[in-house]
Amino acid sequence: MAKRCERLEGSRARSVLSGAEAVLFDCDGVLWRGEAAVPGAAEAVRRLEAGAGKRLCYVTNNSSRTRGDYTEKLRRLGFPPAQERQVFSSAYCAARYLRAALPPGGAAASAAYVLGGPALSAELQAAGVAHVGAGPAPAPPTLDHAQSGPLDPAVGAVLVGYDPHFSYAKLCLSLRYLMRDPGCLLVATNRDHRLPLEGGRAVPGTGCLVKAVETAAEREAFVIGKPSRYIFDCVVSEFNIDPARTIMVGDRLDTDILMGNTCGLTTLLTLTGVSTLEEVQGHLESSCPERRSLVPDYYVDSIADLLPALQD
């Protein structure tokens, strides 16, 4: 049945929530904005978990924070305590993917060349994936070295994450690894175009860097984060949840809602972040199947709107 983006309230809210076993939350724009919790969000999360007994997971495209950073931030902003295994970031899931896709450590082509920072490096380290290039604060390679210096013989994958030290030299080095071996994997944490800041400002997202590498390599990257279903597959393999009894809550139609719809989840848009009801309206009126797949089942102004349906 076509999704219609209905407001989730009253008896419908109680029925949708009571039918769910698991709720997946995007974080920024849903639970908080920057360092400020969305008012009422922590209480809604508490009631979903402790009161209604839902399995909660946190699913984020951000590759510049570790899972520990997320549990710490949840705590700091007054959310119920979470375990690291409830956090599915694109950094953690990329590390999981490479651990499975690359040969065991020490074998040929078992390491990753990484465009990214210290959190991505830490998740790779925790997963036992050998890697070069990533932070904490590496000197970007000089252009001469990137163009003609020796390549690391162990590299069998290029992983593109959020990298504030991205440079033409790093792009050169990525291309050399990908041209050296047609079997070299090309993996991206996510395709987000921009990261919104306060006051309508924004900085370029990982998707810009991914496009640069893909254009040079003339290949498409395997994408870990939303809307790719890989990040949801990680949740399923960890918690064995049933898609038909899972709600995906997010603020972006093109990542959160699209992934949820693709994976057969119930999708709930919250208006505390990036996407607006006007955008949904445009998709609803479109005859294009791709745009229709961006329409959520339900929306709320804020996840605090779920509180009445979650009375103890």
Added chain:
Amino acid sequence: MAKRCERLEGSRARSVLSGAEAVLFDCDGVLWRGEAAVPGAAEAVRRLEAGAGKRLCYVTNNSSRTRGDYTEKLRRLGFPPAQERQVFSSAYCAARYLRAALPPGGAAASAAYVLGGPALSAELQAAGVAHVGAGPAPAPPTLDHAQSGPLDPAVGAVLVGYDPHFSYAKLCLSLRYLMRDPGCLLVATNRDHRLPLEGGRAVPGTGCLVKAVETAAEREAFVIGKPSRYIFDCVVSEFNIDPARTIMVGDRLDTDILMGNTCGLTTLLTLTGVSTLEEVQGHLESSCPERRSLVPDYYVDSIADLLPALQD
């Protein structure tokens, strides 16, 4: 009539050449490879100009050389002397475009923020286009400065050329200029994915940087170089040549040949550079109109093959 990529030789070569008034040459892969002239190419060019009286122009997507660099290289490699006005590089044509598209110097939004090197800067300077950001060897902005430093109030365009100092910080600054003013122009010298080097090696081309900026800006750039017809329009406005009596000679189907076909020129592929007859064959057998538009009228192994048809 559908183009069939016939070998240009014998009486057909004499007839095609005698019917032409002007010949446009791509340079690298056609006249030379790196620092080595294609054997016989200089003599073919000499006979076309001095013997057969053709108007010759040099049309290149390279944005990292000035027109003077090209006339000097032609001289150095033994080609007939050329005037700078015969050289149409994407750097020169970008400067021409911005001179026409931006308000006069001193007015608001009359300057360009430039991702590029000293040659691009020199062409802008020669055209009288105020600009910031470009080489010779500017310190790339620090990330802090790019994200929160003051913006130049005069900037009304972002110009993306070949920039070996491209960085995430420059990408941030580009996005800020483009978000500050929805009327800010976004211009790219070209979309080439890679620059081929000797021995099958390659480095990332300007197209990679363009994609990164376009992805962040969520806008498409206006492209100056081949296959855009803008660079050909520059030739026409300078020399008033007749497309129906003009031959475009190039080594790349997706730039040289596509532009020539789009603009109604006779197109001649030479096999001393990037594209191969196998690629042409794939396009010839395709029913896709976009691929058919990459098929040239004629091909030669090298432009030296034109010598017999150009006997004095």
